Amino acid sequence: MTITNHPLPEAAFTELAEGGGSPATMRRLGGAQRSKHLMLLHAIAEAAVGSEAGPTAFRAGYEHLARIQDTAPGAATWLLDLPHLGGWVHDTLIHLDQGTAADFGHFACLVSAAAIRAGLPADLDVPVQDGRVRLPGLGSLQVTSEKAWVRLRSDGERVTVGDEFVAGARLMRPDDGTGMGVPGWSGTPAIRAAGGGLAWTVLLETGDPYLDRYTLPMRAAMPAVEVTDWRERVRSAWQIVAGGHRSTAEPMADVISVIVPLTPRSGTDLVSATTPAAYGAIATSWPPDEVTLAETLVHEFHHVKLCGLLDMVPLASSGEQHVYAPWRQDPRPASGLLQGVYAHLGIARFWQAQQHAETDADGLLRAQVLFARWRPAIGETAQTLLETGSLTPAGVRFAERLRAQGQQLMATPVPAEAAQLAAEVALDHRLTWRLRHVAAEPAGVAALAEAYRRGEPCPGEAPTWVQEDVRKVDSGLRSRLLNLRYLEPARYQALCGDGVLPLSEADRLLLGRSSEAAVQAYRTQIADSADPQPDAWIGLALALHQLPPSPPRAALAAWLVQMTEVHARLADGTDPLDLASWFA
Amino acid sequence: MPSQEKDIETVIPDLHDIPVDRLAELGSSALAHSIALYRERLRENGVPLSSFQARI
Secondary structure, three states: OOOOEOOEEHHHHHHHHOOOOOHHHHHHHHHHHHHHHHHHHHHHHHHOOOOOHHHHHHHHHHHHHHHHHHHOHHHHHHHHHOHHHHHHHHHHHHHHHHOOOOOOOHHHHHHHHHHHHHOOOEEEEEEOEOOEEEEOOOEEEEOOOOOOEEEEEEOOOEEEEOOEEEEEHHHOOOEOOOOOOOOOEEEOEEEEEEEOOEEEEEEEOOOOHHHOOOOOOEOOOOOHHHHHHHHHHHHHHHHHHHHHOHHHHHHHHHHOOEEEEEOOOOOOEEEEEEOHHHOOEEEEEOOOOHHHHHHHHHHHHHHHHHHHHHHHOOOEOOOOOEEOOOOOOOOEEHHHHHHHHHHHHHHHHHHHHHOOOOOOHHHHHHHHHHHHHHHHHHHHHHHHHHHHOOEOHHHHHHHHHHHHHHHHHOOOOOOHHHHHHHHHHHHHHHHHHHHHHEEEOHHHHHHHHHHHHOOOOOOOOOOEEEOOOOOOOOOHHHHHHHHHHHHOHHHHHHHHHOOOOOOOHHHHHHHOOOHHHHHHHHHHHHHHOOOOOHHHHHHHHHHHHOOOOOHHHHHHHHHHHHHHHHHHHHOOOOOHHHHHHHHO | OOOOOOEEOOOOEOOOOOOHHHHHHHOOOHHHHHHHHHHHHHHHHOOOOEEEEEEO
16 A cells, blocks of 8 residues: 655635635645544554553544444544544644653543434544543533543444443534533533625634633633623634634634633733644634634634645744744744734735725724735745745745735725824834844944044944844833724723823823824933933834934934933933934 | 646655555555655754744
């Protein structure tokens, strides 16, 4: 018996690189994921030896899966597509590689779930956890036995645990909120959404430990009222995605089968995530509104697509070099940058289309600014990616396509007010990042300072390099307010109106668009202080950005790191605008 | 003249027609090589996580 690797036509690769992914292309990625899971199951099977309960249960499950593949291939496909299986397979392999205890027996739960769902016979020993037998993708079953293992049997219709009848197989289903309860059975919450004639069914997974694998903990044991809230929000978001973002909605409905709700660190931050270990699952904390959830779904779906492609075709090495990403606070390696720029292509297109769907002024402004914010980031970041030298030949082709898509987005007109707001927050983000993470060579800084003191022309630039957290910048509140202007204009007005925010006078002037006065206030703050004032330097650059183009404005945007270092070295109260003019 | 579409070489073996109980028959083949490659990636990089935090 010989095998070949999954083929991927160049056209499908190009389609994905351009941010697309037709149902046919997604079926290719899905097929490769099933093969990946089979391949990794085989690796686990080779390690599942011995007479202990776990490996024994695994082997029984493995044999049963072979029978299911033979008699009901659709049921095997369901199992191999299950993100829960992906999570377990990866954790098990990691345990095996690290020599720690692997949960072999859980595989019997997975196979039992596939059999029960398809109305097939099953007869397997399965582990009991906290008084329940988990049936991933379906729910969990309460058992009275206090044993660590129970025998789960089904004749295709009736399910028994030990000698005790527990439920009809057809009733052991996810809970879509419409059915009658079954004693002892807890169905995984399911959400049935419809919009624009397109249906989507997705599980809200709050109990599977193998999907509790993101940066924040899963929101487990969710009260019924919260489940209802999630159902309503997901349905509303789906109407937006299916109604206005059809080319994304169609493959998403086929691929995304699980949402993992996350417990956020704060009530105001939205955290979302994906992992290649659970293809088909998206994790997110509670979104503040349906449009934000729609954006998050599109964003994370792009990560899922790219995870699927990366499993098939390596595009980037992790690389040593870390660089700027316009959406992150920290320096990123090429592999992270690739994921980010791809997701933001989806986000930029989302807001491009959303401009035509918003009906109120605030919603329209948000869509316009976010489109204007992210579209230049695509081409610029794809170019950065290409310059890292960390891409494979296929990765280079992929990034070139991405860059071209970014360039195309730049052809769409954007209203001036939105463009200005977007440019301001982009500049704030970039300068904040540079002051935090870019170091300047001391000798080069000293040479610049000496040339300035002597009244000589600026001799050039001091060498710089990326170094994480080289300076502390504490302008988070101002940055949040700059973004709040278009994300929540009413809240922004209320916060600024009550005057209780701990902002400097210069920051108040900047936010109030008293730009000339803000420039003067920042100049004074910087010149009068014996300490470096990175927040004020960024503020000065932002205030100048609100004014017509000038040489100091351009110099601050380009050379802020060197400028602040030279100013600190001079330590003589030099006017920052004089220094900026000298750099220009 | 229509151009002949070429396929990109991928690193995932196509196992869709092979029952799990026959995977062992593949022995030290491309499958073993692909598994070794994947596990090496896991060991070196762990499972990467794409995580995004929006300040709202």
